[in-house]
Amino acid sequence: MTNSTADSPHFDKADLKSFRAKLKRWYKVSKRDLPWRKTSDAYRIWLSEIMLQQTTVAAVIPYYERFLNQFPSVHELAVAPESHVLKLWEGLGYYSRARNIHKTAKLIAQEFSSDFPQSADDLQKLPGIGRYTAGAISSFAFNRPAPIVEANTQRLYARLLAYEDSLQTTLAQKQLWNFAEEIVPQRDPGEFNQALMELGSQICKPVDPACGACPISKFCLAFQQGRQVEIPRPKMKTELTDVVHLCVALKKGSKYLLQQYAEGERWAGLWDFVRWEQNDFPATLQTVRNKCDTTSSGLFEDTELYAREFARIEQLLADRYQLNAKLTDFRLSIRHGVTRYRISLMCFAGEYVKGSVKTISTSARWVSKSELAEYPLSKTGRKFAESLIASE
DNA sequence: AAGACGTGGGT
DNA sequence: TACCCAAGTCT
Numbered sequence: 379m380t381n382s383t384a385d386s387p388h389f390d391k392a393d394l395k396s397f398r399a400k401l402k403r404w405y406k407v408s409k410r411d412l413p414w415r416k417t418s419d420a421y422r423i424w425l426s427e428i429m430l431q432q433t434t435v436a437a438v439i440p441y442y443e444r445f446l447n448q449f450p451s452v453h454e455l456a457v458a459p460e461s462h463v464l465k466l467w468e469g470l471g472y473y474s475r476a477r478n479i480h481k482t483a484k485l486i487a488q489e490f491s492s493d494f495p496q497s498a499d500d501l502q503k504l505p506g507i508g509r510y511t512a513g514a515i516s517s518f519a520f521n522r523p524a525p526i527v528e529a530n531t532q533r534l535y536a537r538l539l540a541y542e543d544s545l546q547t548t549l550a551q552k553q554l555w556n557f558a559e560e561i562v563p564q565r566d567p568g569e570f571n572q573a574l575m576e577l578g579s580q581i582c583k584p585v586d587p588a589c590g591a592c593p594i595s596k597f598c599l600a601f602q603q604g605r606q607v608e609i610p611r612p613k614m615k616t617e618l619t620d621v622v623h624l625c626v627a628l629k630k631g632s633k634y635l636l637q638q639y640a641e642g643e644r645w646a647g648l649w650d651f652v653r654w655e656q657n658d659f660p661a662t663l664q665t666v667r668n669k670c671d672t673t674s675s676g677l678f679e680d681t682e683l684y685a686r687e688f689a690r691i692e693q694l695l696a697d698r699y700q701l702n703a704k705l706t707d708f709r710l711s712i713r714h715g716v717t718r719y720r721i722s723l724m725c726f727a728g729e730y731v732k733g734s735v736k737t738i739s740t741s742a743r744w745v746s747k748s749e750l751a752e753y754p755l756s757k758t759g760r761k762f763a764e765s766l767i768a769s770e
Numbered sequence: 771a772a773g774a775c776g777t778g779g780g781t
Numbered sequence: 782t783a784c785c786c787a788a789g790t791c792t
Contacts (some may be wrong), residue, residue, distance in 0.1 A: 431790040437778065437787085474791080508790045528788050548771080570780030575788060584786070585781090616773085616782080644775075716776055757777070 397597050398563055398570065404593035405573035408580065410435075410756070413442055415572070420494040420519040421452045426510045426520075428479050432472060441470050452494075454703045455480065464647050464754035477647055478506030490517035498524040509555075514571065523567040525558030527551070530578025531571075536610035537582060540599035545610050547675065582748065616718050623723045625653040625758070627766055628703055630730040633744035634766070638752060640739070644716065650759035651725075651736055654698060684708065691726055701733035710765055712758050 409415070410437065414426035425445060429438045445466050449455040455463070460480050467476035482504045486492060494515070495501050502512035513524035527535070535557050536545060543550055562569050581588045584666060587606050589595050600606045628635040628651070635652060639645045690704035695701050705728035714722040737743040745753065747770060750763050 427788065432775090432787055432789060433777080434779070434787050467775075471778090473791090474775070475789090478790085506790070510789060514788070526788085529786085545771095572788095579788085611786090618784095620780095714777080717774065755783070 391599060394561065397561070397594055400570070400593040401573050401577065402566075405569065405576055407578055409572070410580075413439060416538065418519055420515060422446065423519040424494065424507075424511075424515050425479070427514050428506060429470065429477050431475060431511070433470065437470065441466070451482050452486050453464050454494050455483040459527060460647065461754060465752065467702045468648075468754045468760070469757060475506055481505045482507070491699060494519070496520040498522065507676060508611065510656065517568040517571045519568070520564065521560050521568050523564050524571075525555060525562045525572070527558050528575065530575045531558065532584070533610055534574060534578040534582045537587070537600035537606055538594075538598050538721045540603055540605060540609060542609065544614075599734070618715070618718055618720045620722070622656050622659040622719050623653055623721055624656045624659075624694065625651050625723055625725045625762060626691065626703065626705070627651045627709070627727045627762065628701075628730045629727065630744055633746050634750065635730065635735060635738070636743050636745045636750075637739035638741040639708045639756075645756045647754070648735065648759070650756050651762060652695075652699070652701075653723075653759075656694065669707060688726070688728075692728075696733075699733065699737045701735070701737060702731040704729045704731055709762065712761055714758060721758075723758050725758075725765075728764065 414422055416478065417423070426438070426442055429442055430446075448462070448466055449458060458480070460477065463476050463480045464473060467473060470476075484492060485504060495504075496516060496519075498509070498512040498516040501507050501515050502509060507515070510528045512527055513526040516522040516524040516529075517526065532545060532554055535541070535554050539557065541550070542551070545551070545554070576594070577594070581592045585607075589598070589601050589606055592598070592601070595601045598606070600609045636649045637652060638649050641647075687708070692703055692705055695703055705726050707727040708725050709725045712725065714721055714723070735744075747767055750767070755763060
């Protein structure tokens with residue numbers, strides 16, 4: 379092997395052959411028994427790859443099973459309404475994946491008579507399929523010798539090459555893809571690629587890599603130099619921004635007001651109670667929240683505090699949506715992170731009085747308690763809904 | 771080309 | 782607690 383800045387091949391022929399053989403032998407006995415490894419059905423491979431984007435295996439498995447149960451083939455998926463797809467995706471995150479997988483299913487059913495393209499280049503033209511996913515489907519399902527680079531293999535390649543520079547640059551990515559291209563075999567490329575990923579996740583871990591158990595450590599430049607813990611270089615960390623959201627479950631009779639997030643908004647396609655960002659959050663409410671976080675008893679006795687704060691939220695609702703309501707309850711405070719935001723969400727409940735709900739959203743609906751279960755809600759929306767249902 | 775996009779688990 | 786990370790893609 380040569381150093382990481384060189385563009386010449388990193389393995390000679392003999393090394394490469396030995397590398398592949400050792401990796402293969404290791405994978406045969408070490409591979410995990412995962413649902414999507416029991417099939418070569420392109421539809422199932424595709425679904426698993428989309429679900430696994432930025433998502434852990436443990437989180438995916440139950441979603442994968444449920445999804446397949448509901449949509450056994452691309453046809454069933456293609457003819458389903460988008461809301462059903464989103465409902466099955468609820469809680470998994472990155473919901474554009476669900477919208478794209480549906481879009482692509484329709485394309486494949488209609489334009490390709492339900493047959494998946496086999497080449498990585500053609501696959502990559504489809505919504506939600508980038509270079510990695512295209513290579514994965516092409517190699518796993520069709521045994522085409524397409525290279526792959528994702529989190530596990532990226533780390534593995536970087537260590538094999540003792541790649542010192544940041545991996546986030548265009549140049550680094552290009553070099554990693556070149557390396558992947560060099561090592562992928564003509565014979566059993568799918569198994570080879572999966573073996574690389576498995577090795578990356580089980581042995582060549584981000585922290586505390588198990589080099590002692592690694593079948594290919596003798597080819598690893600980082601290991602030879604004792605630098606496997608410092609390679610790859612850690613990513614630059616991004617600052618978190620604190621934001622505050624207010625959320626109100628407005629009730630008219632026995633129905634709650636729900637709105638659907640629009641295209642381009644966070645949680646697009648999902649539904650939630652009336653909810654908005656309110657960063658000039660009154661300090662007094664901050665106090666309420668803190669009290670709620672630390673103790674629940676005693677909080678609800680302070681009726682005066684509540685009367686004052688409810689009035690404030692009612693005013694915000696009126697100003698913002700020309701919607702009149704009578705708040706009755708401070709239900710819960712939820713904190714959660716979304717990428718680079720840390721959201722403090724305060725959830726209130728109350729009775730609708732008057733005003734047009736169209737001012738909230740063009741797709742606002744009054745929904746009964748039982749119907750609530752059928753709508754795809756955001757994570758926090760679901761928590762809130764559960765707490766409302768529990769106390770009814 | 772940097773930033774947006776969600777959530778849960780591990781340390 | 783706070784921070785890091787996970788089978789990326791899109792704009």
